[in-house]
Amino acid sequence: MYSEKVMDHFENPRNVGKLENANAIGEVGNATCGDIMKIYMRIENGIIEDVSFKTFGCGAAIATSSMATELVKGKSVEEAVKLTNKAVMEALDGLPPAKVHCSVLAEQAIHAALQDYQKKTGIDLGLSELEHEFDCASFHADMHKENN
Ligand code: FES
Numbered sequence: 001m002y003s004e005k006v007m008d009h010f011e012n013p014r015n016v017g018k019l020e021n022a023n024a025i026g027e028v029g030n031a032t033c034g035d036i037m038k039i040y041m042r043i044e045n046g047i048i049e050d051v052s053f054k055t056f057g058c059g060a061a062i063a064t065s066s067m068a069t070e071l072v073k074g075k076s077v078e079e080a081v082k083l084t085n086k087a088v089m090e091a092l093d094g095l096p097p098a099k100v101h102c103s104v105l106a107e108q109a110i111h112a113a114l115q116d117y118q119k120k121t122g123i124d125l126g127l128s129e130l131e132h133e134f135d136c137a138s139f140h141a142d143m144h145k146e147n148n
Contacts (some may be wrong), residue, residue, distance in 0.1 A: 003093035009063035025032035026112025037109040
């Protein structure tokens with residue numbers, strides 16, 4: 001059902017945990033399945049020097065978070081903003097149809113962190129506020145409880 005790459009990123013996820021010196025953080029959730037992703041980035045001079053994630057969710061959510069962080073690490077914010085769920089899926093050699101939304105969540109989580117950067121720096125990356133707020137609002141309370 002899952003590709004070897006998905007299993008690898010699920011069993012050995014890259015870039016896991018809270019990034020202590022993060023200067024951009026994004027958090028999204030899917031109201032249907034209840035999964036939550038939080039992305040931490042340290043961005044210096046427009047380059048994502050470091051990135052990590054914390055995901056409360058299914059195996060595919062872990063694998064897509066892991067791959068998404070790998071795909072944006074070392075990239076410029078302008079390149080990272082172009083990350084799509086399709087690119088994440090391709091890098092993982094595909095996902096079953098029922099798990100495509102997990103890759104969408106990973107794309108949204110990366111965008112949410114970049115949106116935070118956009119808000120803090122005033123650098124316009126063309127990201128709108130609406131993209132993730134709709135889905136994650138109800139999960140904020142739980143996530144904050146866990147992190148604080
Ligand atoms: Fe919803 Fe995986 S089942 S993110």
